Amino acid sequence: MDPLKFVDSYRSxxxxxxxxxxxxxxxxxxxxxxxxxxxxxxxxxxxxxxAPEAFSFLPGFEHIYTLDxxxxxxxxxxxFEAAVFMECSSRQRAGRTERLTRGLPALNIDHHFDNxxxxxVNLVIPQAAACGEVIYELIEGAGARITLEMATALYAAILTxxxxxxxxxxxxTLRNAADLIELGADPEKVAAGAYEQVPFxxxxxxxxxxxxxxxxxxxxxxxCRVSRRMYEETGTSDSNSESFxxxxxxxxxxxxxxxxxxxxxxxxxVNLRSKGDLDVQRVASHFGGGGHRNAAGxxxxxxxxxxxxxxxxxxxxxxxxxxxxxxxx
Ligand SMILES: [Mn+2]
Numbered sequence: 001m002d003p004l005k006f007v008d009s010y011r012s013x014x015x016x017x018x019x020x021x022x023x024x025x026x027x028x029x030x031x032x033x034x035x036x037x038x039x040x041x042x043x044x045x046x047x048x049x050x051a052p053e054a055f056s057f058l059p060g061f062e063h064i065y066t067l068d069x070x071x072x073x074x075x076x077x078x079x080f081e082a083a084v085f086m087e088c089s090s091r092q093r094a095g096r097t098e099r100l101t102r103g104l105p106a107l108n109i110d111h112h113f114d115n116x117x118x119x120x121v122n123l124v125i126p127q128a129a130a131c132g133e134v135i136y137e138l139i140e141g142a143g144a145r146i147t148l149e150m151a152t153a154l155y156a157a158i159l160t161x162x163x164x165x166x167x168x169x170x171x172x173t174l175r176n177a178a179d180l181i182e183l184g185a186d187p188e189k190v191a192a193g194a195y196e197q198v199p200f201x202x203x204x205x206x207x208x209x210x211x212x213x214x215x216x217x218x219x220x221x222x223x224c225r226v227s228r229r230m231y232e233e234t235g236t237s238d239s240n241s242e243s244f245x246x247x248x249x250x251x252x253x254x255x256x257x258x259x260x261x262x263x264x265x266x267x268x269x270v271n272l273r274s275k276g277d278l279d280v281q282r283v284a285s286h287f288g289g290g291g292h293r294n295a296a297g298x299x300x301x302x303x304x305x306x307x308x309x310x311x312x313x314x315x316x317x318x319x320x321x322x323x324x325x326x327x328x329x
Pocket of ligand 1: 130161
């Protein structure tokens with residue numbers, strides 16, 4: 001079924017997105033919320049976990065409920081006719097919110113190639129730079145009015161998911177972004193909102209973490225660690241270390257970057273980034289995680305040192321090939 005036919009078929013929708021919501025998930029949710037509302041649909045956005053405060057500058061941010069807020073406001077009411085999943089590769093990626101959507105026809109919108117096509121209707125476009133780009137082309141194709149709020153949310157989604165138009169960016173992505181600017185999105189305001197609100201304590205945490213910075217595999221791998229103690233000493237939490245992985249990629253020669261984050265209960269969260277055709281999604285999936293070729297993550301039932309040894313061994317399996325390629329004349 002066509003996604004627009006799906007939208008036409010129902011009167012009320014719950015929109016949800018993945019755990020640890022990012023700019024793309026949130027921007028996509030907000031834009032789609034306004035799109036549905038303008039069609040006269042009864043619509044609500046509910047995510048299991050809170051949206052990062054950094055995106056509170058987006059008009060429409062106030063319409064996003066956490067699951068707990070939703071229960072406080074609406075009690076046991078869940079009589080939506082249909083669900084919309086925003087970049088969830090499986091229903092489980094929505095966390096506890098998935099329960100609210102059980103038995104509902106679902107529209108599954110994503111740009112991750114590992115999406116399991118679990119929806120009644122699946123709009124999965126792996127070539128798209130962001131879920132926001134998929135949403136923009138859907139709404140634009142529907143001939144709907146794209147308001148300033150929608151344009152701003154979609155521009156923020158695309159800007160942040162491409163790391164400021166560095167990754168997955170095609171000519172089409174830039175044309176879409178240009179359209180959104182013409183529709184009112186303000187690039188300077190969105191960039192300032194998305195990138196220039198880092199709390200001071202986050203930088204103190206980063207400073208502590210960078211003290212653990214190490215190279216492996218002849219400099220092709222760079223990694224650092226964030227411990228529970230660092231969080232305690234700087235008054236921060238997991239959400240403060242989300243962007244740390246991005247600081248590592250600028251290091252010369254480094255092809256794979258890893259941040260090991262200590263979780264409670266002797267577990268370790270691993271963020272992985274790679275350059276070129278080096279596939280960290282395969283590393284992550286080996287440990288039950290997922291993501292894209294160049295950006296992936298997983299969690300291990302292990303402390304830092306064991307997790308580091310296991311993950312580095314898996315990364316090394318891919319590197320010899322790369323080493324040879326690099327040395328070739
Ligand atoms: Mn995305």
